[in-house]
Amino acid sequence: MTDAPLSAEEHEFHYNPQRAFPEFATYRQRRAPANDAAHATLRKHADIAYGDHARHRLDIYPAAQPGAPVHVFFHGGYWRANDKESFAFIADTLVRHGITAVIANYELCPGSTLDGTVDSAVAAVEWVLRHIAEYGGDPAAVSLSGHSAGAHLCAAILAADWAARGLSPAFRGAVMISGVYDPTPAMGTTVNTELRLTPEIASRQDYERRAPTALCPAHLFAGGREPWRWIDLTFRYAHHLRRHGADPEVHVLPGYNHFDILDQYMDAESSIFRAVLKAAAGQTIIRPAAA
Secondary structure: OOOOOOOHHHHHHHHOHHHHOOOOHHHHHHHHHHHHHHHHHOOOEEEEEOOOOOOOEEEEEOOOOOOEEEEEEEOOOOOOOOOHHHHOHHHHHHHHOOOEEEEEOOOOOOOOOHHHHHHHHHHHHHHHHHHHHHHOEEEEEEEEEEEOHHHHHHHHHHOOOOHHHOOOOOOOOEEEEOOOOOOHHHHHOOOHHHHOOOHHHHHHOOOOOOOOOOOOOEEEEEEOOOOHHHHHHHHHHHHHHHHOOOOOEEEEEOOOOOOHHHHHHHOOOOHHHHHHHHHHHOOOOOOOOOO
16 A cells, blocks of 8 residues: 655654654763763774865774774764764774774765765775774774664665775675665755755665665664654665665664664664674675676
8 A cells, every 4th residue: 555645744754853853862962971981981093084074084993902893883963963973882882892993974964965975984984994904903894884864874885886996895794773765755854955955866875776786784773663654764775685685684673763772882782782793793795686
C-alpha cells in the first residue's frame, strides 16, 4: 500500500528530527560531562589538517598499542551543524577497547553545498588511509560509523570513486545510525533554507541509488521512537545494499529517539557499541557484485 501524501506540517515532523524531538539540546547537555572527561583524560592529536578548508580537521585518539584498528566517526547535524569537539565521548570507550578513534569535521552548509560536504568527508577518510600509520593506527583495519547526516556520509564513502583517488580500501565494517541516505525529503523541510539543496545536488548525493564501490559488513540502526518515515530511510538503504550483494543487519531499538540513541556509544554492552566492536574487529569482506 502506498503511503498517503503528507501535509507540510507532517513532512516537517517526519523529516526534521528537531521538530519531532524539540528537547534535542538536552541530550547533548546530558552527555557533556562524559565529553569533557574524554577531552581531559584521553591522549589526543588535535586538529590535524586533511585539507585546506578550515573545516578539514580531525582529532585522533590513539589506542595504547601500535598497529591498532582504526574507527572513523562522522557526527550528525543535517549537514549544517555540529563540531567534532562535542563528540570526544565517542572515543573514550573505543580507546579502552584498543581501537584508535578518529573524529572528523567536514564542510557544512550553507557555507558549502552538500557536494562539498560529501567531498570533504571522503577526503578525511582518504587522509586516514594514507597517514594513520604515522599515528600508530593500522590503515588496513579501518571501520566507519556515523549518526544521521554522518550516516549519509558513511554511505557516500562506501560509494566513492576510490580508484580515481588511487586507492582500493577494504573497510572492515560500517555502523550507520538513524541515517538519511536520500537527501530529497530534506528539500521539503525548513532545514533547506540552510542546505540549499537543488534536485541536481540531491540526485548526485542520493545513496539509495548510487552503487557501492567498497562494500563491507554494514550494521544499520534507527530509534524505535523516531517517526516512521525517518525509520523507513534505513530500511530503504538496506534494500539498496541488498540489491548490490550485501547482507546488512538492520535494528530498530525500542525506546530510543533520534538524539539519545548516541548514548549507546558510552555503553560497551549496548547494541550499537557491540556492532562497532564487530566492525572494528573485521569480518569477511564483501566485494561488490560483478556488473
